[in-house]
Amino acid sequence: xxxxxxxxxxxxxxxxxxxxxxxxxxxxxxxxxxxxxxxxxxxxxxxxxxxxxxxxxxxxxxxxxxxxxxxxxxxxxxxxxxxxxxxxxxxxxxxxxxxxxx
Amino acid sequence: xxxxxxxxxxxxxxxxxxxxxxxxxxxxxxxxxxxxxxxxxxxxxxxxxxxxxxxxxxxxxxxxxxxxxxxxxxxxxxxxxxxxxxxxxxxxxxxxxxxxxxxxxxxxxxxxxxxxxxxxxxxxxxxxxxxxxxxxxxxxxxxxxxxxxxxxxxxxxxxxxxxxxxxxxxxxxxxxxxxxxxxxxxxxxxx
Numbered sequence: 001x002x003x004x005x006x007x008x009x010x011x012x013x014x015x016x017x018x019x020x021x022x023x024x025x026x027x028x029x030x031x032x033x034x035x036x037x038x039x040x041x042x043x044x045x046x047x048x049x050x051x052x053x054x055x056x057x058x059x060x061x062x063x064x065x066x067x068x069x070x071x072x073x074x075x076x077x078x079x080x081x082x083x084x085x086x087x088x089x090x091x092x093x094x095x096x097x098x099x100x101x102x
Numbered sequence: 103x104x105x106x107x108x109x110x111x112x113x114x115x116x117x118x119x120x121x122x123x124x125x126x127x128x129x130x131x132x133x134x135x136x137x138x139x140x141x142x143x144x145x146x147x148x149x150x151x152x153x154x155x156x157x158x159x160x161x162x163x164x165x166x167x168x169x170x171x172x173x174x175x176x177x178x179x180x181x182x183x184x185x186x187x188x189x190x191x192x193x194x195x196x197x198x199x200x201x202x203x204x205x206x207x208x209x210x211x212x213x214x215x216x217x218x219x220x221x222x223x224x225x226x227x228x229x230x231x232x233x234x235x236x237x238x239x240x241x242x243x244x245x246x247x248x249x250x251x252x253x254x255x256x257x258x259x260x261x262x263x264x265x266x267x268x269x270x271x272x273x274x275x276x277x278x279x280x281x282x283x284x285x286x287x288x289x290x291x292x293x
Contacts, residue, residue, distance in 0.1 A: 079224055089160065
């Protein structure tokens with residue numbers, strides 16, 4: 001079982017919108033200077049990811065696909081299918097060819 | 103070959119012909135289209151078939167030295183130029199630029215990388231390029247950067263190095279003389 005630090009609810013002040021988001025299954029990211037530093041999950045969501053966290057803490061060999069978000073998968077596909085060279089690439093290729101010709 | 107073999111070192115960033123993966127429906131060189139892999143297998147079994155696969159001259163990161171003439175192919179990872187639609191994946195992009203993403207390695211524009219545009223190494227895109235298809239080397243990753251790439255590659259491919267590490271540890275213990283059993287086990291137990 002993954003170790004958690006339990007804090008009574010009276011000691012944590014969550015804005016109403018955060019409580020509502022958690023009720024609807026939306027994780028709440030706590031940011032500092034615009035960067036997320038903590039993420040609060042509902043108990044139900046935590047229970048579903050706790051086994052994966054346990055495996056990661058143990059250093060077990062977890063399938064990399066389990067560590068990818070949907071956004072990661074879309075970006076990976078997007079990059080794999082990116083057929084258009086950038087202008088900078090084409091310029092660099094022109095220069096390399098010119099150097100080889102010189 | 104435009105590039106000297108001695109230049110083909112692990113960590114080099116080169117421009118090379120890198121193929122897009124073949125997928126179905128697959129167009130043959132004669133214009134015929136094969137709808138799926140099962141039909142392909144029935145028609146051609148294991149025979150080589152000329153087909154239309156796109157290739158592109160693009161930057162790649164060499165994964166091992168290709169300096170020995172006997173080896174014609176060099177393992178590499180694809181490098182993509184960062185474009186606005188890639189950056190629109192905001193959460194993933196933030197992890198990439200913060201060097202926290204396990205499936206990419208961010209390459210900002212620097213002299214050492216030699217690329218003219220912000221780019222990224224796609225860690226899971228392992229491929230090979232033939233030495234004759236490498237145009238030129240433009241830059242290089244530092245040793246510690248290649249160590250990061252190696253660690254991410256190990257995770258992305260789910261490679262299990264435990265037996266290798268255990269063997270290495272046993273070898274080091276043997277060299278240090280720590281692999282021998284105690285000379286007086288009973289006396290040790292009394293301690």
